[in-house]
Each structure stands twice: as structure tokens, then as C-alpha cells.
Amino acid sequence: MASNRTNPYIEFDRITKRFPGVTALDEVTFGIEAGTCHAVVGENGAGKSTLGRILTGIYDLDGGEIRMDGRPVQLVEPGDALDLGIGMVHQELVFCENLTVAENLCLGSLPARGGFVSERKMADRALRLLSAIEAEMNVDTPIGELPVAQQQLVQIAAALGSGARVIVFDEPTSSLSHVEAERLRENIRHLKSKGVTSIYISHDLDEIFRLCDVVTVLRDGRHVATRPVAELDRPALINLMIGRTFEAYFPSHVDTEPGREMLAVENLSSPGRFEDVSFSVRSGEVLALAGLVGAGRTEVLQAVFGLDPMATGRISVSGRPARIRHPIDAMRSGIGLVPEDRKRFGLVLSLRVEQNIGLPTLASRSDFGWIRGRREEDLARDYVRRLSVRPDNVRYDTTGLSGGNQQKVVLAKWLAANCPILLIDEPTRGVDVGAKSEMHALIDQLAHEGTAIVLVSSELPEVLNLSTRILVLRSGRVAGELSREEADQGAVMRVMAGV
Amino acid sequence: MRTPGTTVLPMLRILLGSQQTGLILVILLLGAVLSVFAGYHVDRTTGELVNNFLNSRTLMQTATDASFFVIMAVGATMVIISGGIDLSVGSIYALSGVMTAMVLRSMDLEGPFAVVALAVLTCVSLGVLCGLLNGLMVVGLRVHPFIVTLGTMWVFRGVAFVASEAESILVPQPLTDAIKLSFGADALYPMPMIIMLLITAAGAVYLSRTVMGRHIFAVGGNVEAGRYAGLRIDRILVGVYVVSGLTAGIAALVGSSYYGSASCADATGYELYVIASAVVGGASLRGGRGSAVNAMLGAMLIVLIRQSIRTLHLDQNYEWVVIGCAIIVAVVLDQVNRRLTARRLAGAGAG
Numbered sequence: 001m002a003s004n005r006t007n008p009y010i011e012f013d014r015i016t017k018r019f020p021g022v023t024a025l026d027e028v029t030f031g032i033e034a035g036t037c038h039a040v041v042g043e044n045g046a047g048k049s050t051l052g053r054i055l056t057g058i059y060d061l062d063g064g065e066i067r068m069d070g071r072p073v074q075l076v077e078p079g080d081a082l083d084l085g086i087g088m089v090h091q092e093l094v095f096c097e098n099l100t101v102a103e104n105l106c107l108g109s110l111p112a113r114g115g116f117v118s119e120r121k122m123a124d125r126a127l128r129l130l131s132a133i134e135a136e137m138n139v140d141t142p143i144g145e146l147p148v149a150q151q152q153l154v155q156i157a158a159a160l161g162s163g164a165r166v167i168v169f170d171e172p173t174s175s176l177s178h179v180e181a182e183r184l185r186e187n188i189r190h191l192k193s194k195g196v197t198s199i200y201i202s203h204d205l206d207e208i209f210r211l212c213d214v215v216t217v218l219r220d221g222r223h224v225a226t227r228p229v230a231e232l233d234r235p236a237l238i239n240l241m242i243g244r245t246f247e248a249y250f251p252s253h254v255d256t257e258p259g260r261e262m263l264a265v266e267n268l269s270s271p272g273r274f275e276d277v278s279f280s281v282r283s284g285e286v287l288a289l290a291g292l293v294g295a296g297r298t299e300v301l302q303a304v305f306g307l308d309p310m311a312t313g314r315i316s317v318s319g320r321p322a323r324i325r326h327p328i329d330a331m332r333s334g335i336g337l338v339p340e341d342r343k344r345f346g347l348v349l350s351l352r353v354e355q356n357i358g359l360p361t362l363a364s365r366s367d368f369g370w371i372r373g374r375r376e377e378d379l380a381r382d383y384v385r386r387l388s389v390r391p392d393n394v395r396y397d398t399t400g401l402s403g404g405n406q407q408k409v410v411l412a413k414w415l416a417a418n419c420p421i422l423l424i425d426e427p428t429r430g431v432d433v434g435a436k437s438e439m440h441a442l443i444d445q446l447a448h449e450g451t452a453i454v455l456v457s458s459e460l461p462e463v464l465n466l467s468t469r470i471l472v473l474r475s476g477r478v479a480g481e482l483s484r485e486e487a488d489q490g491a492v493m494r495v496m497a498g499v
Numbered sequence: 500m501r502t503p504g505t506t507v508l509p510m511l512r513i514l515l516g517s518q519q520t521g522l523i524l525v526i527l528l529l530g531a532v533l534s535v536f537a538g539y540h541v542d543r544t545t546g547e548l549v550n551n552f553l554n555s556r557t558l559m560q561t562a563t564d565a566s567f568f569v570i571m572a573v574g575a576t577m578v579i580i581s582g583g584i585d586l587s588v589g590s591i592y593a594l595s596g597v598m599t600a601m602v603l604r605s606m607d608l609e610g611p612f613a614v615v616a617l618a619v620l621t622c623v624s625l626g627v628l629c630g631l632l633n634g635l636m637v638v639g640l641r642v643h644p645f646i647v648t649l650g651t652m653w654v655f656r657g658v659a660f661v662a663s664e665a666e667s668i669l670v671p672q673p674l675t676d677a678i679k680l681s682f683g684a685d686a687l688y689p690m691p692m693i694i695m696l697l698i699t700a701a702g703a704v705y706l707s708r709t710v711m712g713r714h715i716f717a718v719g720g721n722v723e724a725g726r727y728a729g730l731r732i733d734r735i736l737v738g739v740y741v742v743s744g745l746t747a748g749i750a751a752l753v754g755s756s757y758y759g760s761a762s763c764a765d766a767t768g769y770e771l772y773v774i775a776s777a778v779v780g781g782a783s784l785r786g787g788r789g790s791a792v793n794a795m796l797g798a799m800l801i802v803l804i805r806q807s808i809r810t811l812h813l814d815q816n817y818e819w820v821v822i823g824c825a826i827i828v829a830v831v832l833d834q835v836n837r838r839l840t841a842r843r844l845a846g847a848g849a850g
Contacts, residue, residue: 350788351717371709371712
């Protein structure tokens with residue numbers, strides 16, 4: 001295509017990056033045209049984040065060359081990238097949370113006179129930077145108090161303010177709501193109209209079709225294809241990513257005849273979070289709680305699991321009333337919670353895989369307080385095999401696992417606890433296509449084996465795919481219930497938004 | 500499947516890279532240097548030429564000096580692993596020592612066994628009580644443990660001061676006899692060292708083999724994940740301060756028996772030695788990391804550095820300067836090592 005015309009703006013030429021035991025990138029070669037939005041996709045471990053980090057100078061190269069405008073460039077540290085006009089918007093945001101928006105935006109060179117910071121100049125400069133991307137916010141707010149979406153805007157403004165002509169986005173929408181994500185995409189389109197080149201690293205295929213011009217697919221550290229998005233459709237792109245056929249990845253869901261009622265929640269309320277929520281789940285059922293961000297879905301799960309001391313209402317398990325004031329009460333009643341945000345709530349990253357899997361049941365599996373190391377290891381090994389966690393070494397540090405595999409470890413913790421009732425919150429956030437479909441198959445299988453499941457997910461396709469019934473929450477109240485037959489994306493959306 | 504070749508190499512790397520090995524190597528190296536430069540003296544009774552450092556008496560004295568720190572450091576390490584800190588251990592030492600000496604003096608028991616039994620009971624329960632108070636305040640008042648134990652550091656020592664009227668109180672002879680059992684050797688008292696090793700071993704087993712121990716690591720690593728896993732966070736936290744108080748009580752028992760008296764000024768500033776020992780032993784003040792054996796090695800290293808100043812006849816006024824620098828260097832080296840490991844891990848995990 002473009003090969004016999006001018007050189008691309010950015011050229012990756014036989015880029016190689018090795019980590020001990022892994023070749024993260026293996027002679028990756030492709031080019032990015034100026035002013036385009038270029039997606040980089042691939043499963044977890046495909047090397048896409050590594051590529052982004054190489055371009056922004058966070059990682060060194062082990063081989064190959066990067067050229068900009070045909071000239072080789074040296075990217076040894078992040079400062080080099082900034083000098084060349086390459087900025088990055090990270091998946092996890094890097095700010096001084098206690099400082100204001102203005103202070104964060106001007107942190108590199110605070111406007112000062114005689115050693116005193118000039119508040120007015122600082123605010124002016126911050127507003128100017130934000131107005132360049134048409135973002136409006138109070139620059140005197142401490143940045144930690146802003147929603148993630150707004151923090152990302154600040155990061156984009158900061159990157160452009162430092163003169164960036166290329167911005168690398170690493171999974172920017174993974175922690176945003178639908179509306180916020182759309183607003184971010186609008187901003188990226190706007191950047192494109194101003195000639196800024198965006199490199200967009202993502203799991204979310206829908207997003208790529210909506211936003212990007214060209215897509216590069218990586219698999220296992222190798223370059224698979226670089227094609228205009230218009231030439232591809234969803235199944236074709238997935239095939240490129242996984243090297244397998246699309247059908248194999250989304251198994252058809254088996255409907256199990258629901259059994260007896262396992263969990264009944266009546267008039268559950270918690271001041272300021274949700275009010276008068278009632279539902280019940282039977283064995284073999286997957287009840288999805290759907291709703292927009294802030295509708296109170298996670299909060300309901302937390303209350304059922306005994307994490308909300310303010311919650312009132314009745315919970316009964318297998319027909320008997322259960323008094324749940326602490327997670328331990330919930331566990332004794334056979335309820336497990338697979339929380340959202342695995343790094344914050346799901347895992348102790350300083351513990352090994354086996355130690356994390358054993359944590360909730362450590363006391364009950366011990367002999368008078370003594371840990372049976374062998375028993376713990378066997379248990380962990382069993383679940384690591386069943387959920388095909390990679391690497392399959394239970395002595396591995398949890399920090400070193402990819403997102404999808406960390407998520408599997410969190411699930412394994414609660415499977416190992418043998419809970420007949422599982423509350424699962426956002427099980428596939430930030431995991432790749434392969435891990436996502438594995439997770440779906442697992443949830444399916446659990447329901448099939450008779451577990452009663454309450455599922456919270458922000459992804460409607462996931463909700464529709466997995467659930468037997470859908471309970472829609474809106475502003476902390478039950479807005480409606482839909483059966484699997486009557487539910488489609490439009491119908492659920494309408495109830496969620498209240499139109 | 501694994502072949503021998505693939506397991507031996509990583510194991511060797513783990514062994515060489517482990518902090519424990521590093522500490523042991525540094526201690527041995529320092530010991531060797533000391534032995535070479537210490538010089539010799541002639542033993543008056545036997546007429547033999549004796550190394551000024553490498554002789555049983557000096558070595559035993561160094562180990563005894565270390566034992567008081569080590570016993571306390573085992574408990575303090577648990578507090579640090581849980582993400583807290585205990586500044587009051589030196590004061591708990593003084594309070595338990597003084598009160599025990601006073602109780603023993605007022606009771607005036609017959610028979611050495613009764614004396615030792617009562618001393619153990621009183622000293623240990625006082626330590627536990629002080630630790631319980633710390634723990635309950637940390638959990639109940641939701642105040643940072645630094646503040647709580649900074650307060651009790653002064654309160655406990657103040658109580659000891661008032662109770663003893665600032666006087667040194669003699670400890671009954673049977674206690675001193677018990678701790679100075681020499682098992683036939685001439686003027687060598689290995690009991691403090693034996694107790695130190697036992698406490699360290701107990702601490703190591705507690706941390707690595709019991710449910711409570713694992714819970715301490717989990718809470719220090721990520722409180723939220725612990726809460727979501729159904730751990731009783733409050734009980735676990737109270738527990739670590741109780742253990743820290745307990746070890747301070749045991750150290751007080753050993754120390755006051757060994758020196759023959761207890762005073763409210765005992766163990767002043769020990770809390771910092773104890774925290775330094777844990778940290779030199781690789782404990783992270785952010786919680787989630789630490790080890791009883793490493794804390795023991797850390798304490799030994801610090802005491803050895805102190806000893807070397809004496810043995811080499813360096814100006815003793817520089818003792819604190821040297822120890823301070825050594826602590827910073829040790830922790831920096833440890834962190835550099837950890838950062839390298841973390842970078843390798845992050846690199847391998849990133850997609």
C-alpha cells in the first residue's frame with residue numbers, strides 16, 4: 001500500500017524486547033501514518049502494552065529501530081519521548097492526588113515569582129491547556145476528587161501542553177462508564193482533526209471499529225497484520241487476534257433448569273446507596289444486576305456479603321433467615337463475593353498464588369491454627385489447573401500474572417471455598433478476549449453445576465450472554481426485571497436509562 | 500516436566516539472591532574482618548595467645564547484647580508486617596521489668612522455682628497487657644499506630660518512673676542464677692542466646708506456618724483484600740500488638756535477670772534499634788514483608804557493628820554515626836535489589 005510512497009510517520013523496524021523467560025516483542029515491524037488513529041490490539045501478553053512503553057521510553061529496546069519521519073530516534077527514558085513530542089495516557093493514572101488540577105498540570109514548571117507560586121498564573125495556564133481539548137472543570141479541585149474520566153482529560157491536556165504530536169493511549173476506557181468512554185472517544189476524534197496521531201491500545205473491539213482508522217494485531221509478541229479498520233469485521237479481527245475461529249471462543253450457553261431457591265433478599269436498603277432492593281436467585285440461575293455506573297449494583301453485592309454495616313433488610317439462604325454482619329457470616333452461609341478491581345479488593349499482591357487462593361478458607365482448612373502447606377498447595381494446584389491459570393506455577397508471585405490470570409486467581413479463591421452462592425462483580429474488566437470467553441465458560445459451567453450466581457457487569461453483551469434473568473437497577477432502586485427471552489440490548493438500555 | 504538442570508539453577512539464583520544469604524554473608528565478612536584486625540592478647544591464666552574478637556567470651560557477650568534486641572525485634576517485625584509500628588517496646592520493657600522486680604520484692608517468696616515462676620508470669624502478663632492496650636487503642640480509636648505507641652511510649656515509661664520512684668530495683672538472686680546458668684563452662688552464660696534462638700524460631704514458625712501468621716501478611720499486604728476474604732482485621736491487628744508486648748515482656752525478664760536489677764531508664768531508645776533490626780532484616784514499613792529470622796540477623800549485624808567499634812578501639816563517640824549510616828546503606832541495598840526484581844516481574848507480566 002503505502003510502502004512505495006513516502007515513509008510512514010513512525011516506523012517500528014524489527015523491534016525486539018526480551019524479559020527473563022519471555023520474548024515480549026519479536027521483530028515487530030509496521031508503520032503508523034501521521035494524523036491517524038492507529039489501534040494496537042492483541043490478547044493479554046501479546047506485547048501491545050510493551051510496544052507502547054517502548055515508544056514512550058519506559059522500556060529500552062533489545063533490538064531493532066524506531067524511526068520518526070524517516071530518522072532513527074533514541075528513546076532511552078520518558079524525557080526523550082516527550083522531547084520528540086510523544087505523550088502517553090496510562091491505564092492507571094499518575095497524579096499527585098492531593099494536589100489540585102492546576103497544580104498537577106503545572107507541576108513541571110510552577111509559575112512563581114521570587115519563590116512564591118502565582119496561583120492566578122497557574123490557574124490561567126491550566127485553563128488554557130484544558131480549553132485546548134475543550135474540557136471544562138474547576139482547576140482548583142484536588143485531582144483525587146475527580147472521576148477517572150476527568151482525570152484522563154487532564155492527562156491528555158498535560159500531554160498536549162508539553163507539545164505532544166503523538167499520544168499513546170493504553171486501555172484508557174477500561175475504568176470508564178459508557179457515557180464517559182464515549183466522551184473520551186469524542187476527544188480523540190477531535191485530536192485527530194487537529195493532526196495529532198493517536199496510538200490506541202485496547203481490548204475493546206467495538207471501540208476500535210468506532211474510533212480507529214488502522215489496526216495492528218499482535219499475537220504472542222509477533223506482528224500479525226496491519227490493516228485499515230474498514231477492511232475488517234469483528235469476527236475477522238478476532239480471528240487475527242487469537243489465530244482460531246470465532247465460534248470456538250463464544251460457546252453457546254446451556255440453559256439449566258433452575259433448582260430450589262438459594263438466596264432471597266428482601267427490602268435491602270442502605271442510606272445513600274440503594275433502597276428497597278429485593279430479589280431471589282435459584283440454584284443454577286445467573287441473575288444479572290444491570291445498571292449504569294452509580295446505580296448501586298456493587299453496593300448491593302457488598303451489603304449481601306456483610307461489608308456494609310449500614311445495610312438493613314432481610315436476607316435468607318436456602319429458605320432460612322441469615323444474619324450477615326461480617327463477611328465471615330456470609331461465608332458461613334455459603335456466600336462468596338468475587339470483587340471488582342482485583343488489585344484493590346481481590347488479591348494480596350505480596351502473597352503467592354497458592355496463598356491467595358487459600359486465604360478465605362485458610363482457617364477452616366487448618367489444623368488448630370496450623371497451616372497444612374501440602375493441602376494448601378494441592379488445593380491451589382487443582383484450581384490453577386481447572387481454570388488454566390498461566391503460568392501454572394502456584395508458587396508464582398501474584399504480581400507477575402497478567403490481568404486475566406489474576407482474575408482467575410480471584411475466582412479460584414471463591415471456588416475453593418465451595419460456595420453454593422457466588423456474587424461476581426465485573427469478572428472480565430480489563431481482560432483479553434481469550435480470558436473473557438474462558439471466564440464466561442466458567443460461569444456457565446458453575447451455574448450448570450448448580451451454583452446460584454449474582455452477576456454484575458457493565459458490559460451488556462456479557463449480561464445478555466450469561467444471565468438467565470436480568471434485574472435492572474437505577475439510582476439505587478429496582479427499575480425492572482427482564483427474562484432472558486424479553487431482554488435485548490435495546491430493552492435493557494431503555495430500563496437502565498429510564499426512557 | 501522438570502529436569503534436574505532446570506531446578507538447580509533457579510534454586511541457586513534464589514539462594515544467592517535471597518536477603519537472608521546476603522545478611523549472613525555480610526555478618527560473616529564483618530566477623531572475619533574483625534578477627535583479622537582485632538589483634539591478640541595473652542590470657543593471664545593459661546598463657547595462650549587469644550584473638551581479641553574471636554574468643555568465646557567476646558562472641559558470647561556480643562550474642563547476649565543482641566539477644567535483648569532480637570527477642571523484641573521478633574514481635575516488632577510482626578507489627579511491621581501488619582503495616583503498623585510499635586514505638587513503645589522499650590517502655591514496655593522498662594515497665595514490665597520494674598513492676599516485676601517490685602512484685603517479687605514485696606512477695607519475698609521461698610524457693611527458687613516459685614520466684615522464677617512468678618517472675619515469668621508477672622513479666623509476661625504485664626507485657627501482654629501493655630500490648631493489648633496498644634492494640635485496642637489502634638483498632639478502637641482508629642488513630643495511626645505511630646501516634647498511639649508514641650503516646651504509650653511515654654505513658655508506660657512514666658508509670659515505671661512513678662512506681663519505682665526512679666530507683667533501680669534489685670532482682671532476686673534465683674532469677675539471676677537461672678539466666679546465668681553456665682552449663683559447666685567457665686564464666687559463659689548462654690541462656691539469653693538460647694532464649695533468643697527459641698523466640699526467633701517460634702516467631703518464624705508462627706509467621707510461616709500458622710493461620711494467624713499468614714493473616715498478618717495478608718492484612719499488611721492489602722487490608723481491603725483481607726476484608727473481602729472474611730478476615731477479622733481488628734482481631735489480627737490487636738494480636739500483633741499483643742505479641743509485640745509479649746516479646747518486650749520476655750526481653751525485660753531476660754534483661755533484668757541478667758543485669759540483676761531493673762530501672763525505669765532501662766531499654767531507653769531500644770525501640771529504634773528494634774525497628775532498625777526489622778528493617779535491616781528486610782521488613783517493609785508499608786507492611787506485607789518481613790521475617791523473624793531476618794530480623795534476628797539484622798539485630799546481630801547492628802550489634803556486631805557496635806562491637807567492632809569497641810574491639811578495634813575506634814573512637815566510641817562515632818558509634819551512632821556508624822550505626823546510622825549502616826542502617827541506611829543496608830536498607831538502600833535491599834531496596835535496589837527489590838526494585839530490580841520488581842522491574843523484572845512487571846516486565847514479564849506486561850502485555
